[in-house]
Amino acid sequence: MDLAILLRRRSAMVEDPPEAIASDGSANVPLNRQLYEELRQAILSGRLLPQERIPSTRELAKSLGISRTTVTQSYEQLLSEGYLETIIGSGTFVCAQLPDDLLRSTPVNEAEKITRPPIKLSKYGSELAQIDVSLIREPNKTISFRYGRPAFDQFPIKLWRKLLSRHCRSNSNWLDYATDSLGYKHLREAIARYLSRSRAVECSPDQVLITNGTQQALYLVTRLLLDPGEAIALEDPGYLSARRIFLTQGAQLLPVAVDESGLVVKELANYSDQLLKLVYVTPSHQFPTGAILSLPRRLELLAWAQQTGALIIEDDYDSEYRYGDRPIPALQGLDRSDSVLYIGTFSKVLFPSLRIGYLVLPPSLVSLFSRAKWLSDRQLPLLEQQVLTDFIEAGHLERHLRKMRSHYDQCRQVLVQALNTHFGEQVTILGEKAGLHLMVRLHTSLSDEEIVERAARVGVGMMSAQPHYINPRCTGEFIFGYAELTKPQIQEGIHRLAQALMG
Ligand SMILES: Cc1ncc(COP(=O)(O)O)c(C=O)c1O
Numbered sequence: 001m002d003l004a005i006l007l008r009r010r011s012a013m014v015e016d017p018p019e020a021i022a023s024d025g026s027a028n029v030p031l032n033r034q035l036y037e038e039l040r041q042a043i044l045s046g047r048l049l050p051q052e053r054i055p056s057t058r059e060l061a062k063s064l065g066i067s068r069t070t071v072t073q074s075y076e077q078l079l080s081e082g083y084l085e086t087i088i089g090s091g092t093f094v095c096a097q098l099p100d101d102l103l104r105s106t107p108v109n110e111a112e113k114i115t116r117p118p119i120k121l122s123k124y125g126s127e128l129a130q131i132d133v134s135l136i137r138e139p140n141k142t143i144s145f146r147y148g149r150p151a152f153d154q155f156p157i158k159l160w161r162k163l164l165s166r167h168c169r170s171n172s173n174w175l176d177y178a179t180d181s182l183g184y185k186h187l188r189e190a191i192a193r194y195l196s197r198s199r200a201v202e203c204s205p206d207q208v209l210i211t212n213g214t215q216q217a218l219y220l221v222t223r224l225l226l227d228p229g230e231a232i233a234l235e236d237p238g239y240l241s242a243r244r245i246f247l248t249q250g251a252q253l254l255p256v257a258v259d260e261s262g263l264v265v266k267e268l269a270n271y272s273d274q275l276l277k278l279v280y281v282t283p284s285h286q287f288p289t290g291a292i293l294s295l296p297r298r299l300e301l302l303a304w305a306q307q308t309g310a311l312i313i314e315d316d317y318d319s320e321y322r323y324g325d326r327p328i329p330a331l332q333g334l335d336r337s338d339s340v341l342y343i344g345t346f347s348k349v350l351f352p353s354l355r356i357g358y359l360v361l362p363p364s365l366v367s368l369f370s371r372a373k374w375l376s377d378r379q380l381p382l383l384e385q386q387v388l389t390d391f392i393e394a395g396h397l398e399r400h401l402r403k404m405r406s407h408y409d410q411c412r413q414v415l416v417q418a419l420n421t422h423f424g425e426q427v428t429i430l431g432e433k434a435g436l437h438l439m440v441r442l443h444t445s446l447s448d449e450e451i452v453e454r455a456a457r458v459g460v461g462m463m464s465a466q467p468h469y470i471n472p473r474c475t476g477e478f479i480f481g482y483a484e485l486t487k488p489q490i491q492e493g494i495h496r497l498a499q500a501l502m503g
Pocket residue numbers: 148212213214215216239282287315317344345346347352357
């Protein structure tokens with residue numbers, strides 16, 4: 001093929017003055033670049049074939065009526081990118097194997113696309129593709145009672161920064177791979193001691209796996225202990241993110257009701273014909289109802305696990321915040337049969353983007369989980385683990401917790417009082433004096449959607465409890481997060497809400 005004719009056909013190069021080769025508005029593009037692009041497209045679309053000889057720079061410059069330097073610059077670029085090759089004594093040729101075949105770095109137009117059969121996903125991939133994993137929509141209003149976050153403005157950021165920079169300056173050992181995928185040894189020791197004094201959890205540091213929050217702990221437990229089709233019992237209503245992990249593993253979900261004493265343990269007997277391997281619970285502050293699993297129920301649950309051989313996943317996500325009464329020890333501390341996998345997190349106590357949580361494992365499972373962690377993401381960043389170790393060991397964590405307990409307790413009281421004042425008989429406040437949110441039942445004929453909409457109109461953000469139910473219901477139940485609001489904001493928010501709902 002005559003290359004000059006080919007190029008002429010595409011962009012009428014010869015008739016136009018050299019600086020305006022293309023008539024498509026690309027006149028600002030240098031001439032050598034235009035020629036390079038034309039040649040490259042000719043090669044990619046197959047108008048110039050692999051191993052086809054192309055004219056010398058002198059021939060092409062002459063037939064296009066442009067300078068030889070311009071052609072040489074274009075050829076050199078194509079040679080360096082692997083579209084052309086020179087064979088000494090023979091000339092310049094289109095390469096047999098083109099870089100775009102390997103890289104596909106530029107968009108191809110529709111006509112050039114090669115259709116391939118649909119990508120076949122794994123069983124896990126297929127389940128995941130079916131399930132909505134998006135965040136629950138959060139209200140973005142002047143006063144938002146969204147839940148799930150601590151009070152960021154109360155976090156001792158200066159102190160954290162000081163600890164961070166001290167570690168950055170004083171050593172560089174946080175740059176390396178960890179020697180151990182269970183997590184930074186001193187942090188595991190600090191967590192084991194902290195859990196023993198604050199939650200009566202009994203464990204050695206060797207049973208503590210540092211995870212990327214509760215989320216990764218739940219993910220690893222599910223991947224390693226549950227096969228598709230196998231059954232897991234869980235609280236209804238319960239934590240949506242946990243449920244989604246179980247669902248994507250293809251697990252069979254067995255909902256168990258929750259009342260004012262937490263999980264109704266005797267309902268587990270309804271599933272005695274199933275091979276129930278796991279049960280997921282939030283005993284210290286049931287999510288979202290706020291019930292605390294009573295001591296008799298804890299003992300009943302442990303006895304059931306011992307009898308059936310099932311394992312209990314204890315998610316202790318905000319147990320640090322109990323106001324007034326002494327906390328009930330964690331299930332793990334009452335367990336005598338290695339039936340509990342205990343999960344904790346720093347997302348509520350410190351901040352969620354830290355992404356540090358922990359999983360306390362029965363000794364027999366430690367090595368397996370450590371392998372899985374190593375294969376999934378190796379380790380968590382060492383610098384943050386070292387800073388957190390200092391934070392705990394120097395007593396800052398417990399100092400911060402004391403301060404925050406008093407702060408959140410006051411916020412909670414203000415919220416309860418405002419709800420009682422403005423709604424009176426029209427509201428039932430659920431749950432115990434604990435946590436960073438509370439659940440309420442509004443006695444009204446309005447739908448949840450209507451309530452949310454009316455609240456939004458007066459600048460108040462509210463979130464229904466509906467998404468946390470396995471069996472969807474029209475609940476009239478709402479979750480009020482109070483950790484991110486000031487006391488006047490809480491009062492104002494409830495006042496506006498009452499006006500919007502009750503006129
Ligand atoms: C029941 C429950 N567990 C755990 C968490 C924390 O998850 P993570 O540690 O992955 O941030 C939350 C967050 O809202 C939660 O509601």
